[in-house]
Amino acid sequence: MRAWMKRGLAFAGVAAGAAVAVVACENKAEQQFTKPQGPAAGGASLGASGSLKDLMAARGLSEADVEAAVKTYVPTGKLDEYMIFASGGQSGQVLVMGVPSMRLLKVIGVFTPEPWQGYGYGGESDRVIAEGAQGTHKITWADVHHPNLSETKGDYDGKFLFVNDKANGRVAVVDLEDFMTKQIVANPLVASDHGGAFVTPNTDYVIETSQYPAPLGREYAPLSEYKEKYRGLAMFWKFDREKGRIDVAKSFGIELPPYTQDLADAGKLVSDGWVFINSFNTEMATGGTLQGKPPIESGASQNDMDYLHIIDWKKAEQVVLAGKTDTIKGIRVISLKTAGEESILTLVGEPKSPHGCDVTPDGKDIVVGGKLDTHGTVYEFEKIKNLIAQKKYESRDPYGVGILPFKESIRGQVEIGLGPLHTVFDDKGFAYTSVFLESVVAKWNLKDLKVVEKLKVHYNIGHIMAAEGDTVSPDGKYVVAMNKMSIDRFAPVGPLYPQNFQLIDVNAPSMRLLYDAPIGIGEPHYSQMIKTDKLKPIKMYKTGTNPYTGKIDPNAVEGGKERIVRNGKKVEVFMTAIRSHFVPDQLELEEGDEVTMHITNLEQAEDQTHGFTINMYNIDLSLEPGKHENITFKADMPGVYPMYCTEFCSALHLEMAGYMLVKPKK
Ligand code: CUK
Ligand code: CUA
Helix, strand or coil: CCHHHHHHHHHCCCCHHHHHHHHHHHCHHHHHHHCCCCCCCCCCECHHHCEHHHHHHHHCCCHHHHHHHHHHCCCCCCCCCEEEEEECHHHCEEEEEEECCCCEEEEEECCCCECCCCECCCCCHHHHHHHCCCCCCCCCCCCECCCEEEEECCEEEEEEEEEEECCCCEEEEEECCCCEEEEEEECCCCCCEEEEEEECCCCCEEEEEECCCECCCCCCCCHHHHHHHCEEEEEEEEEECCCCEEEEEEEEEEEECCCEEEEEEECCHHHCCEEEEEEECCCCCCCCHHHCCCCHHHHCCCCCEEEEEEEEHHHHHHHHHCCCCEEECCEEEECHHHHHHCCCEEEEEEECCEEEEEECCCCCEEEEEECCCCEEEEEEHHHHHHHHHCCCCCEECCCCCEEECHHHHEEEEEECCCCEEEEEECCCCEEEEEECCCCEEEEEECCCCCEEEEEECCCCEEEEEEECCCCCCCCEEEEEEEECCCCCCCCCCCCCCCEEEEEEECCCCCCEEEEEEEECCCCCCCEEEEEHHHCCCCCCCCCCEECCCCEECCCCCCCCCCEEEEECCEEEEEEEEECCEEECCEEEEECCEEEEEEEEECCCCCCCCEEEEECCCCEEEEECCCEEEEEEEEECCCEEEEEECCCCCCCCHHHCEEEEEEECCC
16 A cells, blocks of 8 residues: 555545645645745735736736735635625625625525535425425526525524525525525515515515516416406515524515616614515506507607605504504515505605615615606605504505605705616715616715715626625725626627626725626626625534534434445435445435435534535435435436545545445346
8 A cells, every 4th residue: 555545545534634634745846836925024025026016017007906906815715704695696696795805706596506505406305495486397597686685683693595596586694603595485476576675674574576567476467467366465474583494474465556666775763663665567558569559668668757655664564563453475464555555565656667676774764766867765754654653645646545645755865877777885874876877886975865986897787785884883994896788898708797896995085996806697686795804604504403403313324333234125325425435325226216315514624525426316415514315216327326425535535435235137
């Protein structure tokens, strides 16, 4: 036996770090490469590259570039100050990134499988994904728009993340203890959603409001009956913090008029108990381009005003408790009639094609942008509340819902520029609005509603996000422009360009662009940024834990108690994984056997993950230290199948393998 092999074996039972070190020491080139780390002492020169000035000249960098580099560089071993949870768009996933480095740390599988995490490949996660089924077709994608962090007293608490799927009307719960998706709730009432997944200040409810109106419950009705049968919905999913799950039985919806509800935000502090939703297409246009009718695009842009929806959810809760609800597809729904009569729903005008709906950190104002307007409109909650209390409606809509007088509901309007969309806030009383048509971030003063500065972004910004931006106490410091296009920015990768997150320093008196981060998974819409130290994820599971119950699995396997139990056609395998072998490592099956495998990773060392796959059976698990997984499959393909570990876990990782043999029927 060669020396390295002996050493490798000796280390097979200790931490991977040590084992890897052994391998690295064998590699002379690597040793040399890793030695001269970091800048030379004194900091004036950059190693062999000469002085900083020379380096700048050689690379064509300006002082501003170097400043930006210094502000975003996170040296080895240091952590990013903030973390971003960004929509992965059509991927149905969530991207986790560090700020200021903008490094990608993780891609969380949410609505769609994520192979590295073994999410959706034979293990327990299959059930979570299956629970999110809508209709009878297999849905293998999602349109993730707004990931939102759980809050306590209006502050991100770092415990959970909620994610919506606009396309298929679904909401998911990610547990930030292990950054895994634990629940997908499919809304049986809506045909699509958008205003979600926002939370109330103590995460009592996760809000999901519909986008394109359709009959509630998705029954058929012709477009000629749009006004009578099509509806919107504001869904209030009750969140059970203890269980870490949405409690569907305690949830309720509020029927809305068939105006296309858009973005939503929950009130906070003074406006706690209320939810605001902007809308467009109050014209109720349904298109008909082939019949010579205007497309929805122009049909929906006829009126000067659409409606901001104001929802009193505390009152709605009372009405639900009093039993004044209908039940549609098993969900309790407050009818539009009741919502209007009880002032649970009130409307107020919003200028042309509104988009974005953002409550200020003090909860006093609501900012709404306008895609075809140059203004941001700032509604004053106090005024709205008084008008509702006095029932001072200007008129009622065709469904009997009270409409408040616009002028008396606002604090003012801020002249922002062409196409203001979304607004976020800092700690110094400034608001930052994304301006789509102008491709700028506009910074304005919440006090006097005056723009103080505009920063060009490249190009066409959609959402904007700020450090702790949706809380009662934003941090300022950083704002990120989430741009839809990236012309002239990155090396070409074909006609589908990356999206571009541009990190902006908002700490200095004037805004400064720091970093372009191309996003190769899209299209991201919104994201939230939380202080890294608020997140307290676990480092490993207690041995035998099933992450989907949070408990030791009843079939968890102890070392030494591995076994194969056959009962007719049913075969149960109790397996363990530890560096660098599976016990048992030979499965001898008959064609047609119904197999259940229980696999426990016995490791209790940090980052000591094993993978497990059975070739051709689409089985792929990630077994983090302590994790237990259960898989069920039918051995219906006779043949020889290697089973192996898919994570480079130790020097003898390649040897962490075995065979599944499926003997053909005679
Ligand atoms: S939306 Cu995409 S840019 Cu879904 Cu929040 Cu405005
Ligand atoms: Cu276990 Cu590789």
